[in-house]
Amino acid sequence: MHTTKELQKKVSEIFDNQNYIGEPKGLYEPIQYSLSQGGKRLRPLLALLGCSVFGGDLEKVIPPAIGLEIFHNFTLLHDDIMDQAAIRRGQPSVYTKWDTNTAILSGDTMFVLAYDYVTKTEAKYLVDVLQIFNQTAREVCEGQQYDMNYETQEFVGVKDYIEMIRLKTAVLIAAALKIGAIVAAADAKDTQKIYDFGINIGLAFQLRDDLLDAFGEQEVFGKPIGNDIVTNKKTFLYIIAYDKADSSQTDRLDRSFKLQNNVEKVSSVLEIYNQLDIKKETEKMIETYFEKSIQYLDNITLAKEKKEELYSFAKGLMSREV
Amino acid sequence: MHTTKELQKKVSEIFDNQNYIGEPKGLYEPIQYSLSQGGKRLRPLLALLGCSVFGGDLEKVIPPAIGLEIFHNFTLLHDDIMDQAAIRRGQPSVYTKWDTNTAILSGDTMFVLAYDYVTKTEAKYLVDVLQIFNQTAREVCEGQQYDMNYETQEFVGVKDYIEMIRLKTAVLIAAALKIGAIVAAADAKDTQKIYDFGINIGLAFQLRDDLLDAFGEQEVFGKPIGNDIVTNKKTFLYIIAYDKADSSQTDRLDRSFKLQNNVEKVSSVLEIYNQLDIKKETEKMIETYFEKSIQYLDNITLAKEKKEELYSFAKGLMSREV
Numbered sequence: 001m002h003t004t005k006e007l008q009k010k011v012s013e014i015f016d017n018q019n020y021i022g023e024p025k026g027l028y029e030p031i032q033y034s035l036s037q038g039g040k041r042l043r044p045l046l047a048l049l050g051c052s053v054f055g056g057d058l059e060k061v062i063p064p065a066i067g068l069e070i071f072h073n074f075t076l077l078h079d080d081i082m083d084q085a086a087i088r089r090g091q092p093s094v095y096t097k098w099d100t101n102t103a104i105l106s107g108d109t110m111f112v113l114a115y116d117y118v119t120k121t122e123a124k125y126l127v128d129v130l131q132i133f134n135q136t137a138r139e140v141c142e143g144q145q146y147d148m149n150y151e152t153q154e155f156v157g158v159k160d161y162i163e164m165i166r167l168k169t170a171v172l173i174a175a176a177l178k179i180g181a182i183v184a185a186a187d188a189k190d191t192q193k194i195y196d197f198g199i200n201i202g203l204a205f206q207l208r209d210d211l212l213d214a215f216g217e218q219e220v221f222g223k224p225i226g227n228d229i230v231t232n233k234k235t236f237l238y239i240i241a242y243d244k245a246d247s248s249q250t251d252r253l254d255r256s257f258k259l260q261n262n263v264e265k266v267s268s269v270l271e272i273y274n275q276l277d278i279k280k281e282t283e284k285m286i287e288t289y290f291e292k293s294i295q296y297l298d299n300i301t302l303a304k305e306k307k308e309e310l311y312s313f314a315k316g317l318m319s320r321e322v
Numbered sequence: 323m324h325t326t327k328e329l330q331k332k333v334s335e336i337f338d339n340q341n342y343i344g345e346p347k348g349l350y351e352p353i354q355y356s357l358s359q360g361g362k363r364l365r366p367l368l369a370l371l372g373c374s375v376f377g378g379d380l381e382k383v384i385p386p387a388i389g390l391e392i393f394h395n396f397t398l399l400h401d402d403i404m405d406q407a408a409i410r411r412g413q414p415s416v417y418t419k420w421d422t423n424t425a426i427l428s429g430d431t432m433f434v435l436a437y438d439y440v441t442k443t444e445a446k447y448l449v450d451v452l453q454i455f456n457q458t459a460r461e462v463c464e465g466q467q468y469d470m471n472y473e474t475q476e477f478v479g480v481k482d483y484i485e486m487i488r489l490k491t492a493v494l495i496a497a498a499l500k501i502g503a504i505v506a507a508a509d510a511k512d513t514q515k516i517y518d519f520g521i522n523i524g525l526a527f528q529l530r531d532d533l534l535d536a537f538g539e540q541e542v543f544g545k546p547i548g549n550d551i552v553t554n555k556k557t558f559l560y561i562i563a564y565d566k567a568d569s570s571q572t573d574r575l576d577r578s579f580k581l582q583n584n585v586e587k588v589s590s591v592l593e594i595y596n597q598l599d600i601k602k603e604t605e606k607m608i609e610t611y612f613e614k615s616i617q618y619l620d621n622i623t624l625a626k627e628k629k630e631e632l633y634s635f636a637k638g639l640m641s642r643e644v
Contacts, residue, residue: 022464023464024464024467024468024471026467026470026471027463027464027467078426078427078430081422081423081426082423082426082427100403100422101403101404101470104400104403104404104426105400105404105463105466105467105470108400108430108433108463109460109463109464111430111433112456112459112460112463113460115437115452115456115459116456116460119449119452119453119456123449126448126449127441127445127448130437130441131441134434134437134438134441137434137437138431138434138435138438141349141427141430141431141434142344142345142346142349142431144427145346145348145349145427146346148348148423148427149346149348
């Protein structure tokens with residue numbers, strides 16, 4: 001058993017020592033750039049944590065953990081093209097710094113690299129790890145497609161939205177934990193439970209992200225506040241606001257979302273959100289998923305003290321200490 | 323042992339019965355479109371052929387063979403964006419029929435699907451198959467990068483060019499044959515020899531493609547003649563022409579490649595190619611790679627009659643009957 005702090009240190013060491021440069025340089029330099037930018041390294045950390053709580057040998061989880069992080073960064077390269085996101089982690093995104101073709105092809109190469117690392121998983125766990133990895137990769141693509149569809153789709157229901165963030169965000173968090181459990185030879189039931197823990201904590205995490213975008217403090221959140229409102233993004237808050245609004249409030253929401261001045265727009269939308277108690281509604285939903293995740297954790301057949309790091313990780317994620 | 327014709331029939335049956343439609347439709351319809359367009363299905367055929375000559379069970383090679391074809395089609399989706407190729411197999415390419423974002427994301431999903439099929443390889447061959455598949459996927463990306471670099475790079479040598487087409491085209495042909503041999507439990511030396519056979523026949527195949535683009539008959543070639551000249555593509559012919567040209571011929575080549583009228587341009591470049599005997603030079607090079615491929619084939623430790631289909635396949639590829 002290792003503490004989350006120890007595992008974080010290990011993850012940092014692994015990635016500080018990675019070198020992805022090869023020939024042709026035009027292909028590998030953007031990969032090195034993307035993978036050197038840091039970020040939370042949440043997915044490899046969760047893979048190590050999943051392995052550690054089941055008493056597994058950390059060396060066995062390192063290759064697929066690296067694969068998970070490279071895969072995640074590959075999706076960012078391509079998502080940034082599709083979403084025209086010029087900035088990533090405070091730096092120019094790859095398609096901005098180089099060009100679209102580079103972001104496509106270096107991204108594809110990262111996808112191969114991810115599989116290269118996953119393939120290094122010990123042979124007896126390889127098929128199980130590949131199956132969840134393939135399934136997850138496919139679901140992440142499906143999630144991105146729904147996300148893009150929702151930009152132009154007039155009505156998006158709460159269920160649609162939750163399914164989209166499950167696919168786009170939660171499944172990779174859950175897969176990281178599950179892969180850790182698999183290579184620690186956890187039994188199939190516990191492996192499924194840690195996966196379901198991951199899904200629910202992943203949903204809570206994304207809803208919290210939606211909430212902080214509207215109601216957070218910029219220094220803590222690390223991104224400008226109100227960006228989702230400015231871009232008319234159909235977040236959880238947006239969807240339940242329209243769901244709860246009466247016809248006059250709906251009109252006001254429509255008018256507010258059409259305002260050209262961003263400062264006015266954000267404050268006008270927030271005013272209606274406040275009237276509709278959207279913050280509280282969202283917090284309630286986050287709490288629901290958090291509680292559900294804890295139930296799955298409770299049911300994993302390990303002594304409570306062995307699961308301690310997962311409990312405090314979940315709590316930390318909710319208060320954004322991680 | 324099966325004849326190439328029998329195997330071609332089997333490949334057709336496999337792909338005629340594939341259905342890739344899933345949800346969301348916007349993600350899977352372009353995949354269905356791409357994979358229903360036919361094409362030569364050369365790579366799965368070679369995987370079956372590689373398996374068959376070594377007396378393997380064809381059922382074992384079908385999943386990775388499907389994976390190879392899906393992978394190949396994935397690269398076409400992304401290459402068509404990068405190369406701005408509006409037409410593919412006589413139909414609008416995916417990025418033209420839908421849009422760039424669709425071609426990126428449906429392409430990514432095809433890449434996952436390819437791995438999904440490869441993962442279905444029998445467990446005892448899985449690591450070997452994945453290793454060559456990963457290596458090949460990476461090399462194909464590298465080949466595409468070199469190809470794009472060469473568009474703007476002033477000097478490209480013959481060696482550079484051969485290395486580029488080895489990566490972009492030959493390695494996938496060779497990998498298909500090798501994967502067939504692996505799942506037929508061929509020994510490591512023979513597996514390497516069939517791979518090297520594939521590399522050389524792949525190089526010969528691509529050089530023949532370059533040749534036909536300039537000197538072929540449109541009905542036989544299936545594409546408009548002279549397209550490489552019109553687009554100033556640095557093909558094998560272009561490179562050796564500049565290599566052989568004296569200073570006055572170099573000037574004439576430069577001037578010809580700058581002509582605005584495409585009919586004039588093609589005939590003017592072809593005139594210089596003819597003076598420089600480029601057709602013969604290219605045919606000599608094709609013959610060299612063809613002979614080399616046959617040597618590797620000769621050295622595979624199987625009775626000559628068992629290799630018959632590979633010999634005639636190689637000859638057929640050279641006369642473009644396949």
